[in-house]
Amino acid sequence: MKRNAWKKLITANCEAAGTYRPYxxxxxxxxxxxxxxxxxxxxxxxxxxxxxxxxxxxxSGAKNLEQNPAIRLLNDLNRDALTYWRDLGxxxxxxxxxxxxxxxxxxxxxxxxxxxxxxx
Numbered sequence: 498m499k500r501n502a503w504k505k506l507i508t509a510n511c512e513a514a515g516t517y518r519p520y521x522x523x524x525x526x527x528x529x530x531x532x533x534x535x536x537x538x539x540x541x542x543x544x545x546x547x548x549x550x551x552x553x554x555x556x557s558g559a560k561n562l563e564q565n566p567a568i569r570l571l572n573d574l575n576r577d578a579l580t581y582w583r584d585l586g587x588x589x590x591x592x593x594x595x596x597x598x599x600x601x602x603x604x605x606x607x608x609x610x611x612x613x614x615x616x617x
Contacts, residue, residue: 498532498533500526500529500530500532500533501529503528503532503533504525504526504529507525507528507529507585507587510587511525511585511586514586514587514592516586516587516592516595521585524584524585525585527581528578528581528582528585531574531578531581532574532578534574535571535574535575538567538571538574539571542565542567542568545565545567548565549564549565549568550562550563550564550565551563551564551565551566
């Protein structure tokens with residue numbers, strides 16, 4: 498999926514969860530970029546054979562089995578994306594951690610309003 502499509506999907510999910518705020522747009526843009534790169538890495542992994550373990554030949558010519566670097570990249574991008582999903586309240590734990598008082602507009606107390614009226 499392309500970045501703009503991810504951005505629309507993430508924004509819609511935030512709106513559905515009740516966590517969307519316009520000032521989150523840069524965070525949503527960053528997450529959309531991570532997810533676009535993850536999709537590209539997934540396509541590359543599949544095109545390259547989809548092997549979890551690959552043979553690597555080092556400088557001295559020795560052959561060693563190692564985890565496919567594409568899998569490491571996918572894991573890193575998924576971990577990074579999860580952090581952003583959580584921060585946007587789009588995981589159960591992330592939604593639970595969001596302080597609803599911080600998300601709502603601050604209301605002025607009746608006492609503060611009365612003192613303001615008295616003061617001028």
